[in-house]
Structures are given as C-alpha cells and as structure tokens.
Amino acid sequence: MPNLCGENASVQRPFIKYAQEAGWEYLSPDQASQLWRGLTSLILDSVLIDQLQRLNVNSVDHLRAEQLRDRLVAQPHESTAVRAFQ
Numbered sequence: 001m002p003n004l005c006g007e008n009a010s011v012q013r014p015f016i017k018y019a020q021e022a023g024w025e026y027l028s029p030d031q032a033s034q035l036w037r038g039l040t041s042l043i044l045d046s047v048l049i050d051q052l053q054r055l056n057v058n059s060v061d062h063l064r065a066e067q068l069r070d071r072l073v074a075q076p077h078e079s080t081a082v083r084a085f086q
Helices: 005-021 029-035 045-055 062-074 080-084
Strands: none
C-alpha cells in the first residue's frame, strides 16, 4: 500500500487551505459522512439541493432540486471519455 503521508502534506493540505481561502467550507470526514445519502454516494445531497435552490431562486424549488439530484446520480459514475480509452 502506498504511503500517502507525503501526498497529504504536499498536495492535500495546501489544496484544502487554498479552497478555504477561496470561500469553501472544510468538512471533516465525519461531517461529510452525515451528509451523504449512502456510503457509495458521490455527492452531499442536502448541500446540492440547498445550493441548487439558492443559485436558482426563481426556477428551482425543493422538489425540482430533488429531481435534478436524482437525474444527476442516475448517470454512470464513469465518464464517457474514460470508457472511450479502454
């Protein structure tokens, strides 16, 4: 198993610091796991739904945001571009 300690210090921590300086909020792994719909979820459901509504005040209500989320997560997790090279 590779040693990720070097990557953590050289890449991950600086990236997190940069993201926080840009206005992003850091979530601990425990906080993030509480926001996921399940362990295999790729998105933080409640955050996505809240942001869809906030960014589209006049056109996206809670139900529409849930529908958009469902369409998004129904898509294959692997991009078409990646499959094209296999």
